[in-house]
Amino acid sequence: MSTEAADTLEISLQVNGAPVRRRVASRLHLADFLREELGLTGTHLGCEHGVCGACTVRVDGEIVRSCLVLAVQADGARVETIEGLSAAGTVGALQRAFHERNALQCGFCTPAMLLAAAELVERQPDASREDIRRHLSGNYCRCTGYQAIVDAVEVVCRAHRAGGIR
Amino acid sequence: MKEGGTMPPARGTMQYIGASLPRANALRLLAGRGQYVDDLQLPRLAHAVMVRSPHAHARIVSIAADAARDAPGVLRILTGPDVAQLCRPYVGVLLHVKGMRSAPQLPLALGRARWQGEPVVAVVAESRAQAEDAAQLVEIGWEELPPVTDAETALDPGAPVIHPEFGDNLCFERVVDTGDVDAVFARADHVVEATFVTSRHAPMPLETRGIVADFNPAEKHLTVWQSTQVPYMMQWILAHHFGLPETSVRVIAPDVGGGFGLKIHVFGDEMAAVAASLVLGRPVKFIADRLESFVSDNHARGHRVKMRMAVSREGDILAVDMDDLYGIGPFSGYPRASVNEGLQVVNLAGGPYQQRVYRGRSRAVFQNKPMYGQYRAVGHPVACAITEGTVDLAAAAVGMDPAEFRRRNYIPADRFPYTLVSGPTFEKLSQHEALDRLLAMMDYTGLRREQAELRPRGVHRGIGLASFVENSNSSSATYGQGGVSIAAQDACTIKLTATGGLAVATSLTEMGQGAHAVAMQVAASAAGVPIDRVKVVLGDTDATPYGGGNFGSRGTGIGGEAVFQAARALRANILAFVARLTESEPSLLDVREGNVVDAESGALRMTLEDVARTAYFRTDRVPRDFQPELTVTRSYAQKYYSGVFTNGIQASYLEVDTDTGFVKLLRHWVVDDCGTIVNPLLVDEQIRGAVVQGIGAALFEQCIYSPEGQLLNGSLIDYLVPMAAEMPDIEIGHCVTPTATSELGAKGAGEAGTAGAPAAIMNAINDALKPFGARVTMQPFTPERILRALGKAGAA
Numbered sequence: 001m002s003t004e005a006a007d008t009l010e011i012s013l014q015v016n017g018a019p020v021r022r023r024v025a026s027r028l029h030l031a032d033f034l035r036e037e038l039g040l041t042g043t044h045l046g047c048e049h050g051v052c053g054a055c056t057v058r059v060d061g062e063i064v065r066s067c068l069v070l071a072v073q074a075d076g077a078r079v080e081t082i083e084g085l086s087a088a089g090t091v092g093a094l095q096r097a098f099h100e101r102n103a104l105q106c107g108f109c110t111p112a113m114l115l116a117a118a119e120l121v122e123r124q125p126d127a128s129r130e131d132i133r134r135h136l137s138g139n140y141c142r143c144t145g146y147q148a149i150v151d152a153v154e155v156v157c158r159a160h161r162a163g164g165i166r
Numbered sequence: 167m168k169e170g171g172t173m174p175p176a177r178g179t180m181q182y183i184g185a186s187l188p189r190a191n192a193l194r195l196l197a198g199r200g201q202y203v204d205d206l207q208l209p210r211l212a213h214a215v216m217v218r219s220p221h222a223h224a225r226i227v228s229i230a231a232d233a234a235r236d237a238p239g240v241l242r243i244l245t246g247p248d249v250a251q252l253c254r255p256y257v258g259v260l261l262h263v264k265g266m267r268s269a270p271q272l273p274l275a276l277g278r279a280r281w282q283g284e285p286v287v288a289v290v291a292e293s294r295a296q297a298e299d300a301a302q303l304v305e306i307g308w309e310e311l312p313p314v315t316d317a318e319t320a321l322d323p324g325a326p327v328i329h330p331e332f333g334d335n336l337c338f339e340r341v342v343d344t345g346d347v348d349a350v351f352a353r354a355d356h357v358v359e360a361t362f363v364t365s366r367h368a369p370m371p372l373e374t375r376g377i378v379a380d381f382n383p384a385e386k387h388l389t390v391w392q393s394t395q396v397p398y399m400m401q402w403i404l405a406h407h408f409g410l411p412e413t414s415v416r417v418i419a420p421d422v423g424g425g426f427g428l429k430i431h432v433f434g435d436e437m438a439a440v441a442a443s444l445v446l447g448r449p450v451k452f453i454a455d456r457l458e459s460f461v462s463d464n465h466a467r468g469h470r471v472k473m474r475m476a477v478s479r480e481g482d483i484l485a486v487d488m489d490d491l492y493g494i495g496p497f498s499g500y501p502r503a504s505v506n507e508g509l510q511v512v513n514l515a516g517g518p519y520q521q522r523v524y525r526g527r528s529r530a531v532f533q534n535k536p537m538y539g540q541y542r543a544v545g546h547p548v549a550c551a552i553t554e555g556t557v558d559l560a561a562a563a564v565g566m567d568p569a570e571f572r573r574r575n576y577i578p579a580d581r582f583p584y585t586l587v588s589g590p591t592f593e594k595l596s597q598h599e600a601l602d603r604l605l606a607m608m609d610y611t612g613l614r615r616e617q618a619e620l621r622p623r624g625v626h627r628g629i630g631l632a633s634f635v636e637n638s639n640s641s642s643a644t645y646g647q648g649g650v651s652i653a654a655q656d657a658c659t660i661k662l663t664a665t666g667g668l669a670v671a672t673s674l675t676e677m678g679q680g681a682h683a684v685a686m687q688v689a690a691s692a693a694g695v696p697i698d699r700v701k702v703v704l705g706d707t708d709a710t711p712y713g714g715g716n717f718g719s720r721g722t723g724i725g726g727e728a729v730f731q732a733a734r735a736l737r738a739n740i741l742a743f744v745a746r747l748t749e750s751e752p753s754l755l756d757v758r759e760g761n762v763v764d765a766e767s768g769a770l771r772m773t774l775e776d777v778a779r780t781a782y783f784r785t786d787r788v789p790r791d792f793q794p795e796l797t798v799t800r801s802y803a804q805k806y807y808s809g810v811f812t813n814g815i816q817a818s819y820l821e822v823d824t825d826t827g828f829v830k831l832l833r834h835w836v837v838d839d840c841g842t843i844v845n846p847l848l849v850d851e852q853i854r855g856a857v858v859q860g861i862g863a864a865l866f867e868q869c870i871y872s873p874e875g876q877l878l879n880g881s882l883i884d885y886l887v888p889m890a891a892e893m894p895d896i897e898i899g900h901c902v903t904p905t906a907t908s909e910l911g912a913k914g915a916g917e918a919g920t921a922g923a924p925a926a927i928m929n930a931i932n933d934a935l936k937p938f939g940a941r942v943t944m945q946p947f948t949p950e951r952i953l954r955a956l957g958k959a960g961a962a
Contacts, residue, residue, distance in 0.1 A: 025295070041205035042198020044423075046372045047456040051882040054372055082198030095196040099188045102847045105855065106678030107195025108202065108372045108423030129895075137891035140882070142372050142424050143678050145854025145919075146890040 011075040015040070016084025024071045030064075031055040033071035034081060042082035042111045046140065053139035056112035057081050063119050082111035090118040093159060097152035105143030113139045117153045125160040132157070180691035183910075186847035187697070189683040191676065200421040203376040203393045204453045211378070212241055214439040214452040215297035217287035217304045218461065219279030222315065222534040222875025223326070223496075226277055226286065228307035234289055237303055239296030242446055244288040246276035249441045254407045256432065258498035260648030266338035266505055266530075268498035269329045273437035278311070280328060280496035281536050282876055283461025288438040290450060313534040313875040317493030318470065320531040328496050328532045337498055337530040338505045340512050342588045347525040350485040354476035358559035362552045363944040364924070365868030366468030366493075369541045370887060371677075373423020374459045375433060379440040380449035389416045390440065395425040395675050396715040401707045402651045403432055403501065404440060419705035419715075422677035426859070427541045429677070430717045431464050432500045460880035464499055465869060466507060466541035468492050473515070473552045476523075477560045483575050485523035486516035488552065494530050499539035501650045505530055510545025510637070513588045516553050518597060518633045518813065519575040521587045534875045540717070542859060546636055546921035554632040554925035555943060558932065568631055568929070569610060572815075573601055576633075583807075590637070593806070595813040596901040597633060600837040603899050604631075604815045608835045613819060621937065627832070630818045630930025634922035637809035638719035638840075638914025639905065644808070655803035656713035656725035658732040660689060662740065662796040664782055666760055666774030667699035668733070673713025674725035675705050679916055680848040681721045685729045687844050688910065692733030694757030695774065711799055719914020722844055723810065724802055727908040731800035734909075743781065743794040744772050802908065810905045812913045814838040816857070816922040818930040824938070824956055827949030829865060829931060831894040838918055839901040842911035850898040853919045857896050860923025862888040865946050 012021040015038060022037055029048075034040040034057065043066060046054035050068040057066045058080040085091040094114050097103070104110040113136065120127055120135040127135065132153045133146065141149065194200055231243045255270035275286045287304050291297035312326040319325055320335040328335055351357055378391040388410055394400055397417040405412040422429065439452035454462060469492040476485040490511045494504035508528035515526050561571035576597040577584045585591040604610075610629070617627045642654035659671045670689045674681040682702050690697040703709050713725065741752040744762045748755075748771055756765040762772045772780075780787050781794040788794065804810060817835045822828075836853055843849050866886035870878045879885045904911025924945060931952065932941050940955040953959040 027295075035205075039207075040198075041201070044202070044373070045204070046374070047882040049456065049881055049883055052372060052456075086197045098196055099192055102188060102192070102680075102851050104192055104195060104678070105680070105852070106371070106373065106422060106424040107192065107200050110195055111198040114196070133890040133893070137889040140372055140887060140889060141855075142370060142426070142859070142887070143855045144851050145856075145858040145896050146888075146893050147854050147895055148851045150890065150895075 009072050011072055013074050013076060014078045016080055026070065026072050028071045029067050030069040030071050030074050031066035034066060040081045040083050044108055044112065046108070053116065054109055054112050056115045056139065058115060063115055082114065085115065090121050091115070093156045094118055094121065094152065097155045101148045101152045103144060103148040103152040109139055109141045113141065113149060121153065121156050121160050125157045127157055129154060182687040182691040182697055183842065183844055184846065185687065186845060187683065187687065189680055189848070190686060191682040195421065202373055202421045202423050203378055203391050206378050206391055206420065208378065208380060208449040210448045212290050212292060212446060212448055212450045213294040213297045214288050214290045214442050214450050215294065215301045216285040216435045216438070216458065217289065217301050217306065218458065219275060219282060219284045219286055221279060221308055221310055222282045222313035223311040224279050225309040225311060226275060226279060226306060227309050229287060230305040231287065234300040234303040237296065237300035239292035240289065240300045241292065242290045242442060244274065244438060244442055246272060246274040246286065249274045249438055250276055252408060252441045252444055253437060254409070256407060256500040258500035258503045260503045260505065260650060262648040263338065263503065263505055266498065266503065267332060268337060271497045271500060273434035273441065281534050283458065283536055285435045285438060285462070288442055290442045290446065315533055315535065315871055315873060315875045317491055317531050317533060320493060320533055328534065335532040337494055337532055338508065339527065339529045340509060341527045342512055343525045344523050344587050346523050347485055347487055350523045351474065351476045351487065354484050355479040356477045356560065356563040357474060358477065358556060358563050359474040360555060360559060360943050362471045362473060362555055364467040364469045364548050364551065364863065365945050366465050366535070367863060367867040367869060368460065368463050368465050369426040369428035371424025371426055371428055374454040374456060375429065375436065375463065376453040377436045377439050378449055378451045379443035381443040381447055383447040387414045389418070391418045391420055392436070393422050393429055394419050395422065395429045395677055395717050397675065397705055397707050398673065398712055398715060399652050408440065408444060416708045419675050425677035427544070427717060428463055431502065431539050433462065435462060456882055457880060460885065461536055461877055464537045464539035464541070466538060467548060467863065469511065469548045471511065471548065471552045473556050475556045475560050477564055479564065481564045481566045481571055481574050483516065483519050483560065488515040488526040490528040492530055493533035493535065494538035495536055496532050496534055497537065499537050501652065502540055502645060504538045506540055507545035507548065511549045513586065513590050514546065514549035514635065517549060517586060518553065518635050520577050524587050526588060535871065542856065543636065543917040543920035546634065546917065547860060547863060547924050550632055550634045550921050551925040551928055555928055558929050569601065569605060572631065572633055573598060590809065590811070591807050592635065592811045593905060593907065594903050595635065595811065596839045596903045597813055599901045600813060600815045600839060603901065604817055604835055604837045607897060607899050608817050625821065626824055626934045627819065627821045628930035628932065628934030630926045630928065630933055631815060632922040632925035632929060633815045634813065634918055636719060636812045636914065636918040636921050638812050639723035639804040639810040639907070640718050640720060641804050641808055644718065653712060653714035655801050656728045657711035657799060657801040658728040659711050659797065659799040660732045660736050662736065662774065662778050664778050666778050667701065668693055668695050669701050670729065671703045671710045672725055672729055673710050673715060674721050675715040677716065679716070679721065679852055680845060681716060681725065683848060684722050684726050684844050688726050688729045689733045692730050693737045695760045699760060719917045722912040723908065723914055724804060726844065726912050727910045728800055728802040730910045731802055732798050735798040735800055736796065739795050739798060740777055744777060746789060746792050747780065804907050806907045810907055810913050812838065812840050812918055814918055814922065816926040818926040820930045820934065822931055822934040822952060827952035829947065831861065831892065834894050834896040836896065836919060837899040837901060838915065839903050840915040841902065841904040841913040843900065843902065844912060849915045852916055853898055854896045856917060856919025857923045858888045858893055860920040861893065861927060863945055864924040864927035868946050
């Protein structure tokens, strides 16, 4: 139960392009590692059950629930969070579209929503509104009616198809 | 009140009022740079974790905490008696609500736990993990007591009594009776009736509750960062209950991850964290995890309502008879009490229609379930569902189209202000106009045709309408008159900065709905300054003027009006100053685009930067007998009505799979009248979000309890919430009836969506089921309940 030295492991990984080496408790999940050890508080915790999606980050290019991944499992991995993905590329385009359409209110779900949406834009830019809704259905938003989010993602998908994001 | 029809002349030139501008304060949230309370780190920050009651009702026989006290990193263990020495008990009653009662309550259970999840012991350690480890070592000896879980039997003579001193479990009862009810029902052409049930459910913001309390013993000063909608209420609460001067308590609301009425209440675990900081003299953080949110957040709804309506053969509503029963927690919530849902149900049953003869009763009973309180649209979704559900039955009994039946019974447009027999007054509603607009938007007749065409193919679609009213801009009638220190007023301080910008400090609070943006747009418009030169500060009792904050659809209507008045006053002061400097008259000048100009020609007289520089730095140029005042504060409270009601109507179009009981939402429409709209972009998505919460109540959300009072679905895996895939596109239209109680004319927009959506969904499902003679009235309308109504589900 207690966090003795024997329960810790050394990990080294890449976070937002920078090398990170830390000794961590083996029970520490990746979200807590990012938030508490690295101060990357753009990744949020909403349920710690892998249901609400607020802790979504990219590990080796795939979006994952960082509350369901132990920090030690990310040893050797390439981790990307909202802090490292902002402003440019697909996430940047989504941020602008979300802003213009007020596709966020409290913003607690937003970083994760952006990462989930970016995956869809990059892999399925011809997604329909139904596809967008289905793809985002693992990310809980209590404030918006989801519609502005769908609108924003739709716009970015269209721009992506037209080669507008780069 | 201003004269009817005359608007302040400046309003026509207010370029940002009515503009769909993106929110400036959303940028940091998009970049992951928001700062929510759990993001805060302070030197020597300690972490509090709660040990909670596993029983709905049990006596605390013993608490063995030695092992926990000796665990690594543990700083302090606090029990009920420890906290009782620091914190004055609280009683959640409103003095002006006759006959209501509740018992004294403390942050941690003292002697007896009264719901599963009630905090009993607080463990404080250097890290949260250490506190969680140690919490598992706390041994509490329990003697289980019989719980009160079913509101229906809570008042039975043999029922266990939660507060023996009261003799029974009744918290509150309100009855309205105009007389004549039985006589009118006896001679009515048609009487329709149904029993409606709403589930107990939870506000469920994505960010859970949390607090960081930092007591500095050197100054005897307490600073609290809290995910709260109401910093000033909390300042008063903390000062009063912990015996500190109010001036020694500062409450900061950082970015708040959704409120919905949850974050306006006092919670024992948060108070225990404050107590721990007082004891330790160091900062203490408490963040509820999702599992404890389910058993410690305030819940809402959970009503059983028997409703009857008497109707003439011509289709006039003659009388309404309503009986509401609902279970609250074992205490009435503090400091706002747990009776407002019932009050609104009594006030508004039958409400959007002309009321003639009415009998209504609401009873709130104590039960051994989590605390209960105000959640988005307080009581309105219940009042709306029972009224609109019964209206559809009445229309069917008379053989009239439901839209026509509604139109016939609306309050005539020339009858406003209209006072309901239950008490509230509607200043002015736009029901007929809203209905016309909605029917056009949705192509009502076209949909009816489509519905009829699809029936023979076994496709069962339904159209449901729900007219709603929603209280907003409340006066002191809600809380202040009940002896509770919750401000009915809001205030705004605006200063002209040295370079001619505006620094706006408002008692409004932001939890995502856009208060910050509203303040920017209103201030820039009313002062005549470009919006990119406006800065808004909110959510800090040390930095903003006094006011209520955000709850009850009051932000733009009350706080926004204070901003409007402050900006207008600053503009007037600037004009008076420049008139004196230039030997002109204020009436000949204007402020436009950040410059003082000749009102007639638009020619530049002085930039606002020059105005500020002259007033602040070149006072040698200011006449000796003139002192420019370039910082102003204005306050506003709505004093004409208990609340200013908004109105509107919603429609749902959906399909019921009669083999599986599944409901597919196809489309949803809302016409809302919130008066002056400051930012349509924000209002529309806020209404959509509110509708989606209402859909959640209608189709998914319910706290399911065992007979012993154990929550059986207390995780986001088991408790369903609306997600993107199941939600329809929602089309929003507006009518605009500005309130005459303020110059801005804004009413609330945040709750009406939640008020009307469950009724629209219910009516649409029942419309789809009509050929089968089936009907559902118990929310949520799960596939199982729909199949049961269709006679297709087994008895199990």
